[in-house]
Amino acid sequence: MIRLVKRQSKLVFTLGRFMGFLKLLLHNGKSVGGLTIIAIFCVLALAPGWFTPYDSLGQNPAELGFPLAGGSAAPVWLRHMPTWLGGKPELSENMMVCQNPGCPKLVRDGGELNFTVDGSGLVINESDVDYPYTQALGFLKLAEPGSLNVTFSRGSGTFYNGSKVVIFKEFEFPYLGAPSRFYGNIELYVKGTVDAWGKLDVPVKVTVFLGLVGGKMWRLWPPPHNPAEDSRVPMGFTKDLLTGQPGPIEKPEYGSLVYDNVSKSWVNQHWITPVQTTISRIDSESNSVSNSKSDFGAPPNRPVTMVFTSLPDRYVYGVEMIFIDQKDSGKPVSTSVFIDDFGLLFFGTSWGIMGSDHHGQDLFAQLVYGTRVSLYLGVMVSVLSVAIGLIVGLSAGYLGRVVDELLMRFTDLLLVLPGLPLLIVLVAVLGATIDNLIILLGFLGWMSFARMVRSQVLSVKERPFVEAAKAVGAGKLHVIITHVLPSVMPLVYISLALSVPGAITAEASLAWLGFYDPFRMTWGRMLNMFFEANATTNWWWVLPPGLCIAAIAAAFVLLGYALDEVLNPKLRQRR
Amino acid sequence: MGLRSYILKRLAYSFVLVLLIIVLNFVIFKMMPGDPVIFMTRPFQGKLSPEEITAQQDLLRELWGIGAPLHVQLAKYMRNLLSWQFGTSIVGKTPISELMARRIPYTMLLIGSGTVFSIILGVILGVAVIQRRGTIMDSASVTTSLVLGSLPTFWLGLVFLLIFYSTLRWFPNAGAFPRSWALGWPVAWSSVSQSSPNALSIVFSFDIGQAWTLVGGYIFHLFLPVLTLTVFLFGGWLLLTRATMLDTVAEDYIVTARAKGLTERSVLYGHALKNAALPLITSAAISFGFMFSGAIITETVFTYPGLGGWIWESIRTLDYQVLMSVFYVISLCVVLANIVADILYGIIDPRIKYG
Numbered sequence: 029m030i031r032l033v034k035r036q037s038k039l040v041f042t043l044g045r046f047m048g049f050l051k052l053l054l055h056n057g058k059s060v061g062g063l064t065i066i067a068i069f070c071v072l073a074l075a076p077g078w079f080t081p082y083d084s085l086g087q088n089p090a091e092l093g094f095p096l097a098g099g100s101a102a103p104v105w106l107r108h109m110p111t112w113l114g115g116k117p118e119l120s121e122n123m124m125v126c127q128n129p130g131c132p133k134l135v136r137d138g139g140e141l142n143f144t145v146d147g148s149g150l151v152i153n154e155s156d157v158d159y160p161y162t163q164a165l166g167f168l169k170l171a172e173p174g175s176l177n178v179t180f181s182r183g184s185g186t187f188y189n190g191s192k193v194v195i196f197k198e199f200e201f202p203y204l205g206a207p208s209r210f211y212g213n214i215e216l217y218v219k220g221t222v223d224a225w226g227k228l229d230v231p232v233k234v235t236v237f238l239g240l241v242g243g244k245m246w247r248l249w250p251p252p253h254n255p256a257e258d259s260r261v262p263m264g265f266t267k268d269l270l271t272g273q274p275g276p277i278e279k280p281e282y283g284s285l286v287y288d289n290v291s292k293s294w295v296n297q298h299w300i301t302p303v304q305t306t307i308s309r310i311d312s313e314s315n316s317v318s319n320s321k322s323d324f325g326a327p328p329n330r331p332v333t334m335v336f337t338s339l340p341d342r343y344v345y346g347v348e349m350i351f352i353d354q355k356d357s358g359k360p361v362s363t364s365v366f367i368d369d370f371g372l373l374f375f376g377t378s379w380g381i382m383g384s385d386h387h388g389q390d391l392f393a394q395l396v397y398g399t400r401v402s403l404y405l406g407v408m409v410s411v412l413s414v415a416i417g418l419i420v421g422l423s424a425g426y427l428g429r430v431v432d433e434l435l436m437r438f439t440d441l442l443l444v445l446p447g448l449p450l451l452i453v454l455v456a457v458l459g460a461t462i463d464n465l466i467i468l469l470g471f472l473g474w475m476s477f478a479r480m481v482r483s484q485v486l487s488v489k490e491r492p493f494v495e496a497a498k499a500v501g502a503g504k505l506h507v508i509i510t511h512v513l514p515s516v517m518p519l520v521y522i523s524l525a526l527s528v529p530g531a532i533t534a535e536a537s538l539a540w541l542g543f544y545d546p547f548r549m550t551w552g553r554m555l556n557m558f559f560e561a562n563a564t565t566n567w568w569w570v571l572p573p574g575l576c577i578a579a580i581a582a583a584f585v586l587l588g589y590a591l592d593e594v595l596n597p598k599l600r601q602r603r
Numbered sequence: 604m605g606l607r608s609y610i611l612k613r614l615a616y617s618f619v620l621v622l623l624i625i626v627l628n629f630v631i632f633k634m635m636p637g638d639p640v641i642f643m644t645r646p647f648q649g650k651l652s653p654e655e656i657t658a659q660q661d662l663l664r665e666l667w668g669i670g671a672p673l674h675v676q677l678a679k680y681m682r683n684l685l686s687w688q689f690g691t692s693i694v695g696k697t698p699i700s701e702l703m704a705r706r707i708p709y710t711m712l713l714i715g716s717g718t719v720f721s722i723i724l725g726v727i728l729g730v731a732v733i734q735r736r737g738t739i740m741d742s743a744s745v746t747t748s749l750v751l752g753s754l755p756t757f758w759l760g761l762v763f764l765l766i767f768y769s770t771l772r773w774f775p776n777a778g779a780f781p782r783s784w785a786l787g788w789p790v791a792w793s794s795v796s797q798s799s800p801n802a803l804s805i806v807f808s809f810d811i812g813q814a815w816t817l818v819g820g821y822i823f824h825l826f827l828p829v830l831t832l833t834v835f836l837f838g839g840w841l842l843l844t845r846a847t848m849l850d851t852v853a854e855d856y857i858v859t860a861r862a863k864g865l866t867e868r869s870v871l872y873g874h875a876l877k878n879a880a881l882p883l884i885t886s887a888a889i890s891f892g893f894m895f896s897g898a899i900i901t902e903t904v905f906t907y908p909g910l911g912g913w914i915w916e917s918i919r920t921l922d923y924q925v926l927m928s929v930f931y932v933i934s935l936c937v938v939l940a941n942i943v944a945d946i947l948y949g950i951i952d953p954r955i956k957y958g
Contacts, residue, residue: 322729448896449930540757564769574758
């Protein structure tokens, strides 16, 4: 009973002391400032999902590897700033040309696409057939069932060669600058009557184009011929707009390139085979239509700016089908083209709160997730190094003699070693995972704290209460824990706070040098990427990570000084 | 104990330290994952019989000396490092010591000027702050120094690049001298010797314009790295000066100097700073060694062809040999700086007891 009461009163006493300590801490301006900043960063680190929908590398988790915007895009708000403040009104934003690419519909049927027909024998219908996407392409995620069917048919004996259908969407491009990149798509399915050799009676030439209304049209698909890629592709496709000289798309080119899903290569079908599906990606930044996700890369010159000559203005995106009706099979013939997943996305030169990196990924998400690594690493390193320093300092100070001499010589050795070069060598050998970094930084950061603890212990060791405890017969461990340790605790708290900034800066330096965990984004790695991308004028990329490092370092320094003032009353009086 | 035996003791201690650093280097080497011998003989797998492969491996081990017992290897390693033989770089297949000799002057130039400027700036500002202690300027400069010191060096460098290179185009972003010098190096002085039957005449000529081009080119490229290092480091000197001066200005002889009617300036610089300079001088010597860490980062940002830039390149090419050698040399410099600091302390401070 007495024991219980004792314990209770002890608890009350401890609680009271803690409340008093907290009160002192909260009356100190420095500690309030530091704690506020730390709290903000803690929220960012613990719940990054509240601030950004993207993952730690700035990607959309639903479409890993796809860009969110053009490479090295500026923040969106720069568009609305006055130019004398560094605003850039010429920036463009992401824009989807076809609102519902999954189900192309004509205006006639309540959709968004217009059409023109030139020639006879043509019918345009909605179709129930759907060609669902196999490889996701972001903006087509909301694909609905249904496609657009263009059918050419005639009876025997009559020829309607050159009948042409153009399905297009005119749109306003409202920005003062060209997009950074565009990404388009079309899925075609062709079927019809065939001749004795199994070829279509009426082959069709399909061209996807983009251009200024009333101006030049640029062919986006079929892709330009790249001899290095596939030698079977005939010449004649080289004169393409995206890489070569511009040409009017009216120029007849009978033939089409078809992507063969089996052999994974472009095949010169010359005529589209009777039943053939092609899925085609159009990417302004690759020479050919891209079918692989890895096909990103900065082009030597930006083809986009060739297309967008007048801004802002009305542009048109469309698909042209010319039916080549030259063969007399002596029977009624027909060819149907199904068009699905017809869309175009412009990636803007501006994106989000902080712009994008050179892969077009969100920088703000990277900054938010970087908090996590920095805080975790900083705190873990400081706990580890303080623990090591405490053990070394206590044992060196209290046990003395040989132990003291050995431990202190070892401490001196580690103090003399240049920290960063040693870290670089060790990380290069052991690998730059976050656990390695914590262990290495912890084991290289305890020396000065151990010295402080040792000198404190040396002075406490000779005090009467320690002598008394020894005289009563207390063991070494007991004396250390109950009598020596409490006098060292203020040092521990202060050192815990003050060794965080160094760890964070060291991690950032290593990441900056290229030692980072590839699956985690850190502030140092963001700066490394900035340097690698050579985006030297993008201040919105370089300033925030450094300022965050500075803010968090300053916060812990402030907290450390505040703890120093609160825990050392003598110091409080002096200042 | 006299000064001489004190110095000898420090030297002996430092030598042990160097040996320990070499042992550490050796241990790190041995920690590296993977056996190079097995890696080298992997192409023979399936082409030669297992016995032949083992024979090959033994041959390689003998050739490289890694079949020997560890202590023999360690002794050999020590001998090689102490005699400045670091092996060859895997890039360019040049001896590392040769490459290092080319790079060390640049690092010394950078670190030297950075240290000198940061000390001058820090001490002058520190004294200025002491004159105005307790004012807003005092606390503001202390806070500024703390914040500047906790910023990452490379970030400061990047911001300076953003301002002075990308935006203003005042200073170059890379290299230690203009790129055009690769075509024709400025010739500041030359000698023409003519030997005739009567006499040998040597005409020295010195072109002041070319000399300015030469010096100016180096300074032009040195400016931003040195600015970065100075901004990063002067805060520490300011704080140190302030702290040591705070103790000295309260001393009696300062009051006496003031009472004599000396100007505040001569009191501060002539009396207070002179007595407060002791810790400044020793920590200057020590900091010279530790500046290498800052220089690694700074040289990387500005692609300066010193040791730091070399570390960056070696990280890219996974040239462990170079990393190890640079680490060893930097450690040597730190040890050397410590010796200098100790000896300086012994010489300058008459109160010190050698022991």
